[in-house]
Amino acid sequence: MKIPSFMLAACLLAATVPAHAAMPAQPTLKVTTLDGKPFDLSAQRGHWVIVNFWATWCVPCIKEMPDISQFVTSHADVRAIGLAYEDSDKADIQAFLAKHPVSYPIAQVTLDSAPKDFDQPRGLPTTYLIGPDGRVAKRFVGPVTGQSLGAAMGL
Helix, strand or coil: CCCCHHHHHHHCCCCEECCCCCCCCCCCCEEEECCCCEEEHHHHCCCEEEEEEECCCCHHHHHHHHHHHHHHHHCCCEEEEEEEECCCCHHHHHHHHHHCCCCCCEEEECCCCCCCCCCCCCCCCEEEEECCCCCEEEEEECCCCHHHHHHHCCC
């Protein structure tokens, strides 16, 4: 797969930016994970939710995946969904995940059909932190760490 140069350059961003004004304060997200299970963001109310856009070719994305996994497994009130933001075959993403396992579900969204309530990522990784009330608490462009997630949650 040829990587667009603007995406590769954007993949290296490490800035934290506020959520986009046009995005709903309480976004909806209903996807089917790679293992065929439904994921509904609204069903996660009462928990913090990490919504992480990533790609198999994005080095900072790969680097942050173990941190997100560890953070989710060590905090009972935190959930996560990984959104593989690429046009690869499902089997290719599953093969990638066999080499880079995570503790949270993964769904695929294609470049031309990003979830309607989320801004199209300008760079990868892009992570939205959704509060227990279902509102966007923070948007990160660039890799996150357990420390940056914890700080955004006030932990």
